[in-house]
Amino acid sequence: MSQSTIHRVEFKTNVVHINDVKQRDLARAKHLVAGHQPHGPKAKKPQHPRKQDCDGSSEIPVTDNGVTYLVNCGLGEPATNVSLLVDTGSSNIWVKDTSYQVTSTSTDTRKPFSIGYGSGSCSGTEYTDRLTLSKDLVVENQSIGVADKCAQMDGFDGIFGCGPVDLTKDTMAPDASNPNGIATVMDNLKSRGEIKIECLGIGYAPTTELNAASGTLCFGGADPSQYTGDLNYVPITSTSPASQYWGIDQSITYGDMEIMAECAGISDTGTTLILLPQDAFNCYQQQTGATLDPNTGLLTVTQAQYDQMKSMYFCVGDQKYELIPNAQRLSRNQSDSPDAITLAFMSMGDIQNDGLCFINGYAFLQRYYSVYDTANAQVGYAATKYTYATTN
Template structure:
């Protein structure tokens, strides 16, 4: 078995116009709200009763070989993944909102090696704004030296739109999201997590994700821990500092198709969003709020909409007066500080934005009816940078905990 040095790949932050980023996130939100996985409605595959105990299923991988370093590439997180033997390295977007893993052959030809098998089937996926299609292969996939998957079904895209700055997607959402994406068949495709369990590389279908708020182009500043939350101090793994609190996957559709949770939000002690269903999504950059909630937040902060970027901006004085937001997930409060509510100022150039301005990380997802519509918010990676999150297929739950970066003032 060949060794793969994918985690040493150098990444470069890609310049992405803020308007493009916001449009991408808005289209993605509409896609989710419409109840679409790539080819129609789905439901999280239930394996048993929901666990309601905050501490249930607190698994820990405790093994550096099961942890994969990831890099913030400006407006998304990428993991270096090897395909084949010897492996070809790809920079794949980490996406909890989809479940297919695919690589692009648009810019560089796909190399078939001794481990590659052509299934003679095609695939087609829509992500709201971007789409891709191509051929389905079975091949060896290497996430790290200790995470090697044999006979993983992967797509090789011969056509991909709106996928700039990445070589494909590492889909780690629920398996049912893959139904109908391969040829005319309605069968689902086992995800990389499913196959890691099947091949006994990990003991549970559970992924821990930790991101560090980014201020510069740096080496690995986040990690994926396959098999459970990793609370050890490896060179590229970050500790969570509070108790890991779990909440069951919501039963409210369409949020239930994804890593759906229920939460309410307060600002400065006043509720601005009643309890409703939404999703935790690494593939969305911003935090998406219903129009009514977005406007309430804008009023409380005094923010104005910046025409050049489409983002909310505040003055230095307004920022200094901003209060914390409290996200109540399940029955646990998670504090997003004022600093956590702003885009990293040193990274404004990533958005093609004014380096002297202060931009907020919230965007308007449209006229969503809080309480009756089935997907009312998206906690994107700008939220997830402040917390450790766990996505547990076996127990049908999502977990959150504070980290050493929850109260950081680096933005």
């Protein structure tokens, strides 16, 4: 069993222009609402919400690329460094074939794989290989998809899926040896005694620096040093398709006005913005006085309007999570002008349904520590020292 030492690695970053944000988030949301996998964390037997701390866990940092977050890993021996997008909405690890080098630890299983995403898909062949997360955290014989066909990706080499094992089902040809899907990184760490529980803690920090290491992944539980106050859990929602992912029930108020009644949605690291039902989005726009920018399709406000903005409150379980006005705006490094005030919200529009009404993307997750507990089918949030920061 490894000790609870924090393991860190270096990162690189990639900033995507603000004009790409809405299109990518809409494509991803459409894919998630369609329920692309008929399995998810709710398939695990739920228990009463309970706290899990980072006991016997390992932690590595992640980098903000302006739209998503990237983690640097090593594949093979000697290791080839790759930069992977952190995604809680999927569970496979895969890389472009041009980023993968066969070494002495690589095994071609000759099994085809195929995974669909909102912005495209990928397919290729499965390998098993050594995955190095840090010098002290190495996973042997990890399933790695090597894609010879994939959507265009700029600034990263593949996907680091952090979801539960159920989301790997149907990504490869049927195999009697893998009736429950392909073993994820968490599965392998747990089976080898590296962690005690399949639980992932994610902490981000808002930043305007383009190459800043601005977050950590904690394998095996939550890291108390990354949050302040209590870590509060809620069970995965029972409403589908949100229940297939890290789904929760939530309501939202702007100031003291409720703009979204309680409904089901998801917490998703693969989405940049906060997506709201159309009615809630319209109400938010009216309350802030924001207008739609014709170039980006996103809401913008003047400095005078921004100065009058109120806090939003995301009500999850019996807790309220506040987003101050600064947390409601996109980072300046994604705008054409550093003085532009673009808000981090968009409408689900026609793709919303009663089973997935909202998505808490990075704009929310940068301000709160989040925990994804597969073992107990629950999601946890906690405030951090950045919750009320005026960084954006």
